[in-house]
Each structure stands twice: as C-alpha cells, then as structure tokens.
Amino acid sequence: MRISVFMRSSFMLLALAMPALVFAQFQQPTEDELKMTADPKAPGAAAVYLYREETTDDLYHFQTFYERIKVLTEKGKEQATIHIPYYRSDFKISDIKGRTIHADGTVVPLTTKPSDLMDFKTKNIQVNEMVFTLPSAEVGSILEYRLQINYDDNLIDSPTWFVQQPFYVHKAHYRFVPARSDYLLMWNAVGFPKEGIVRDAQGRYTLDLTDIPAIPDDDWMPPLNTLKWKAEFYYTYAHSGKEFWDTEAKSWAKNAERFTNPSGQLKEAVSHIVAPSDNEEQKARKIYAAVMKLDNTRFSRTKSEAERKAEKLKTIKSAEDVWKQQSGDDDDMALLFVALGRAAGLKVWPMEVVDRSRAFFDPRFLSGGQLNDYIAVLELGGRDIFLDPGQRMCPFGLLSWKHSIASGFRLTDKEAIMASTPPMPYKNALLQRDADLTVTAEGSVEGTIRYVMTGPEALHWRQLALQNDADEVKKQFNESIRRDMPDGVEVDFDHFLALDDYESNLMAIVKVTGIIATATGKHFFLPGLFFESHATHPFVAQDKRSVPVDVHYASMEMDEVVYHLPAGFTVESAPQTTALTWPDHAMLKIGSATKGNDVTVVRNFAHNYAILDSKEYADLHDYYQKIATADQQQLVLSRASAAKGN
DSSP states (O other), X not given: OOOOOOBOTTSOOOOOOXXXXXXXXXXXXXXXXXXXXSOTTSTTOSEEEEEEEEEEETTTTEEEEEEEEEEOSTGGGGGGEEEEEEETTTEEEEEEEEEEEOTTSOEEEOOSOOEEEEEEEOSSOEEEEEXXXXXXXXXXXXXXXXXXXXXXXXXXXXXEEEOOOSSOEEEEEEEEEOOOOSXXXXXXXXXXXXXXXXXXXXXXXXXXXXXXXXXXXXXXXXXXXXXXXXXEEEEEXXXXXXXXXXXXXXXXXXXXXXHTOOOHHHHHHHHTTSOTTOOHHHHHHHHHHHHHTSEXXXXXXOXXXXXXXXXXXXXXXXXXXXXXXXXXXXXXXXXXXXXXXXXXXXXXXXXXXXXXXXXXXXXXXXXXXXXXXXXXXXXXTTEEEEEOTTSXXXXXXXXXXXXXXXXXXXXXXXXXXXXXXXXXOGGGSEEEEEEEEEEOTTSEEEEEEEEEEOTHHHHHHHHHHHHSOHHHHHHHHHHHHHTTSOTTEEEEEEEXXXXXXXXXXXXXXXXXXXXXXXXETTEXXXXXXXXXTTOOOTTSSOOOOSSOXXXXXXXXXXXXXXXXXXXXXXXXXXXXXXXXXXXXXXXXXXXXXXXXXEEEEXXXXXXXXXXXXXXXXHHHHHHHHHHHHHTTOEEEEEEOOOOOOO
C-alpha cells in the first residue's frame, strides 16, 4: 500500500456535512473459493486476491481499503500480516476489521489490537506503520480485512491506484470522489487503457478490472514505475503535459540559478583552489577535488537540529552557505561544484535527474517530484562532460550508474530543457580478476586472487567503506565473491589497495585455500573457467520474458587464472579457444596455454548494453546458453605412471 502524496489547503473546498460512511461489506465465500487448493489462472502462486477494493473521497477526506486473499501454500500464509503506512500527523487509521475463514467455513475474527509503529521521522514528517496479523491463517484459508483512513479537512489526497499486486487479482474495484476546486484534475493509466476509467455525471471516477496478472518477478527487472499497472490522479494548474513541464522547467531553472550564483565569497574561494595558468580542465579537476574533500552528509551523518544550533549553522539556502559550512548533502555538493565552476569562469550547468535505481522518468506523470538527484554538466572543448560531484569517491568524468541513461531538467546557456544523460561505456566499468593458484597432488589449492575494479564496482566498495567499519566491509566483500568460487574453495579477503584514491583503480587482495580437484582413476578434473564453474548464468533458465532487461550498466570482465600443477601430471585437455559474438551487444573470448607445469586460462567478456527491450530477449537467452556451455569446460590432468625398474 502506498504512502499518499498530498497537497495542502491551497484549494477551495466545499464545506459539507460528513455523511455516514458505507464500508465494503465482508463477502460470503463461495463453495469453490473454500475448496480451492490451486488456481489455474495463477499456476504455482502462493496466494491470490479474490477481490480488492479502494475508495478515496476528497470531499469528505477518507479512504477505505478492502481485500480478500486466498492462501494456497505455506508461503502464502505470510499475507496474513498486513502493513499500512501513513502520515502520523494528518492521517488516522480507524475501523479495522478482519477475519480468517478456514476451508471448512469456520470463521476466526480479528480480536487483537493492531500495533502502531513509527517507520521514520524527520523535522516535518513522521510516517507510521499500522501492523496487524489476521488470526489462525492456514493453507486453504481466506484472509479478509477492511479499514478506513481519515485525513485532515484541509488536505486532499489524489490517489494512485496500484492495480497490479504481488499476486494475481481476480477482481478489483476502485472509486475516487475528487474535491471541488479551481484546479484541474488529470489522470493517466499504465498497463491498461485509460478509457477503462469511467467518470459519471457527478464527476466521480470508477475502475473495474478482472484477471489482473501479478507484478512480474524476473531477474534484472527495471524500475516498475513505468511498467506496473496503475492509475494516477493529480490536481494541476496545467491543461497539457507540455504546459506543465515548460512551467516546471522555468521554475526549476530560477531556483537552480539562485542557488548556484557565483558570489564574491565563492570567487575568493576559487582563487585559492585554481591557478591563473590552469586550463579549463585543470580548473574543473581542482574544483572537483576540493568539493570531494568536504563533509558530504549523504555518506557521513546529517547533523541534528540541536547540533546545527549549537554550532550556529544556518539552513543551507545557497552554494555559498555550503562552502561556509564545509558541509552539505549530495545535492548541495553537486550545486556547489557548479557555483565554484562558474566563479572560475567555466561553462558548467546543474542538472536534476531521476535516480534510475528507483524509477524511470515518466512524462505522463505531471510531477516534478520525480526528479531527485543533482549532477553537473561541464562543457569542455565543445562537448558535454557529465560529472557526479555529489557522489563521494566518484572519479572525475564518470557518473554513478544510477545517474546514467537518466532524464530530467538541465540548464544551458539559453534556457532549461528536458534532457537525458548518456549510457556508461563498457570500458569504464572493468572487473579484472587475476588468480595465481598452486595445486597439490592431493587436489588441494592455495594461492591469491587480485581483483582490480573501476567504475561502479570500485565506487560501491569505496562508498560502503565510508559508512561501515573495516570488519563489515570485509564480511560483505567475502560474501560477494564466494558465489564466484568453485565448490570446496574458500576465500578470505585480506585488504584493499587505493581505497581512498578515487582516481585510481581499486584493488582487493584475496587468499584462496581448499579442495579444487576431483579424481577418477588416473585423471584429475579442475574447473577450466575458475570464476565461472559455479556461476549461475542469468537468462538461461527463462525461455520467454515480457518485460525489459535492466543490467544497470555496460561492463567488461577480464579473468586470468594461472594453475601451477604438481609434478608428475600432464595436461590431457584444457579449455578450447572460444569466440562468441552477439553483434553490437556482447563478446566472449576464452583461451588457454600450457608452459611446463603451468596452465594459464584467460576469459574476457564484455556486454555493451544496460537496458534491453523484451523483443531482444530471445537473442539474449540464446547467447547466454552458449556462454553457459562454454564456461563449463574443464581442465583434465593425467597422472604419469611410475617408471619400472630394470
């Protein structure tokens, strides 16, 4: 269930006497519903929704929710625990009713008092979560509850109907009674025709749907905000999407210009950062490094109001305030870089984008609140360089992956425009794994692995180290690499190199021990592709897919494994030279060489895409099947027979 986004009482609402509210009544289960043990419309599902109903009434300021859930497996029993988030100051949950109906028709009513738990709290907002568990849930039960949420008379709450749910929905009914105001009411639909929403003569909106598929649950899913079936209503001043975004862009530009104004104090600061003889790139790099040294509270800790008051710190309203305090959040740092750059005479512009790890920009949803992260665009030599000064430890010239292929507003020398950031080149996201392994005649192994990382991998571990102690970082790094190891092999992360130098490659040193070989008679079998022998290749098990694939960013892996073999063994077979190409998308190369008692196996794999349409999935599936086959090659050794005496 969503947390409502509401607008304050700038609307003129009609004051009416509050009528008696009519709840959706509990429904008598049918014989088929009671006997249901599986659902042919949702094979293998842990549960299904028999019925869902939502009502939002902005005239009388209340919402109602009603659900009937059929439990089909043990896992489905988890649906008995209901979580309802809400704003504590302006919303109140009341009239919670619930019951569990067993397959034999026995009814067990909800009698326990719900728990009202605080989820998070800021200076202005407190979000609580009402939690209750429907009693005596068992496989075959029907879980049923209803509740009402009342909100303050000076608020209105245009709803978002999340039509798709984690489980299949047999039938759903939605109803919205809008407020009477001078603002326009607009809506859009995702996943189903907008015409399915019916407006009656009194201006009330309803939607009735049947046979709603569950939210897709595939690997490497893109953000669901533009895929998941939903209907969004919003009050707005604009008569069209173009009018709205043009107006928002102008307002955004005005605020961004005000914040990044290169004041006299910032010009004075820049004079101590750059030299008059520096070219534009040198100036930009020095300013970027200076911003990186400041206290970015996104990766440290935001000071409490009491601390700020004790330190006499004012609310940040401009880039000059950020520089004075030598502290600010990630957006403050990005905008400070813009302001300092302008003070140095650089052509640099702010840009605000959607965090792609959370959502895609959706122009149909007329809300500037979609945009939530600032970056900077620097013009050098006639081309745009996208920078991420708000991301601690992000190298100059790179973006965090969540800000690549992301849309939003950006300033130019003429106006604010809607624009997108470029994709990350695969060469900027390198993972190199070099293993030096000594194998004994008993099949054990000992050695080291050196991981070399650039781009997103390096940024991830550097930022993790900012927010956690060394033991936690070591624990998480070990967990991340264990899945790459063959059965019987243990790894122990030792240390990082260049952890604090974000402009250098990040290196990790790992110790390796364990049993690596299996023996059959005179033969020893070792994994030919050390890092892939236990890998779970994506996209192999799933034949078809209806939603896009999002692997976050293009990347390249370069593996080199040197096996030092024991005396008395010869190589009978090694991984064959392999070249698998998916034109314009990916490339895999495998090769091996034997010299004396050493065998070197090399594997290089690069994919040059981040997001693929479902239409390309068949090709992706076939390509990864070929990769999985190639990666299962083995290194086969033969033990030499002992020489006979004369």
